[in-house]
């Protein structure tokens with residue numbers, strides 16, 4: 498019944514947790530058991546695999562299940578939560594459901610009841626091929642946006658740095674749309690000489706004709722000349738509702754590279770994919786996912802990626818985004834000497850620097866604090882007062898931490914943009 502599902506169990510009671518774990522496994526689920534608030538917070542924020550659901554006790558020794566859910570909801574879209582409460586008051590029940598939790602059960606309950614509720618909350622709407630872009634809030638929003646774009650009509654513009662997954666998004670859009678049975682034709686304009694663009698797109702047997710009522714993906718559309726862009730605009734008009742649907746990709750400067758009339762025609766349905774350095778938890782998630790796929794194809798599978806390598810991956814800036822992850826992993830898996838991927842396998846170019854040296858606890862804590870403070874400041878549009886509140890510390894403590902960690906005051910960034918981020 499739960500075959501292939503991954504369920505997180507958050508329960509600090511050994512006996513209750515043990516029997517739940519056993520039963521869920523019997524039903525075929527993969528269970529990850531977190532025995533307290535703090536552990537669950539870490540594990541659910543950066544899951545190695547997305548969870549289909551979370552079964553969570555309300556009372557935990559070191560916090561509450563409700564706080565756990567709310568904390569996760571600040572930065573990610575949590576998986577559906579099924580809470581287990583003692584005698585839940587009506588107020589608490591309403592509050593839990595309003596906060597976005599999927600369901601709750603009042604103790605004592607029997608296993609049959611729990612399994613029934615669980616299957617209800619997993620089956621409709623949550624079934625399918627899982628997230629494509631990661632567990633972070635922006636990534637889940639991209640997944641949702643793709644579904645909405647797939648159901649709409651009209652051309653789509655996908656923007657983002659190289660390797661952020663623009664092509665992956667277009668493929669998913671095609672697969673989710675009513676046009677999925679029709680062709681998906683892609684042309685990367687940067688790989689074809691400029692004087693061949695028009696022929697490749699518009700001639701007999703060209704991309705437009707091949708696509709029929711399917712999707713034409715034009716990668717790096719800004720490479721096309723002004724004349725080709727004008728011709729494209731005409732063919733979008735001519736294709737109308739019954740012809741091909743155009744999806745184009747560009748970097749974030751599309752407005753400078755495309756003819757204004759074409760840009761304005763494409764831009765109403767725009768999907769912008771943020772780079773991985775702004776959502777490090779997705780980088781880790783994507784790395785694990787790619788590792789699993791590549792590892793399955795190996796004659797001698799590796800055991801996994803070491804936690805040290807993961808820690809460095811979490812703070813690496815991934816300028817090449819998914820493309821860089823894939824390249825580094827392929828190299829690491831080919832060259833790994835042991836049965837685990839170690840930092841030097843994944844980042845051999847940094848092997849001589851302190852970047853791959855094993856981080857001390859203090860360094861790891863500083864790094865985690867730096868990321869969290871920066872996130873809070875971003876979320877609060879630079880307001881230190883609001884960020885301090887979000888982080889649960891006083892403004893002075895936040896200020897002292899920022900000085901210690903070398904984080905610029907937000908108003909300094911505003912006054913001197915040239916000294917801001919690179």
Ligand SMILES: Nc1ncnc2c1ncn2[C@@H]1O[C@H](COP(=O)(O)OP(=O)(O)OP(=O)(O)O)[C@@H](O)[C@H]1O
Pocket residue numbers: 629630657658659660661662663664665666716746818819820821823
């Ligand atoms: N969300 C994602 N899901 C799966 N793979 C991804 C994702 N994002 C990036 N990748 C991987 O990263 C690489 C680049 O992805 P893709 O071609 O979709 O990116 P892109 O934004 O179109 O890149 P470019 O602009 O450089 O062509 C591919 O190997 C792909 O497997």
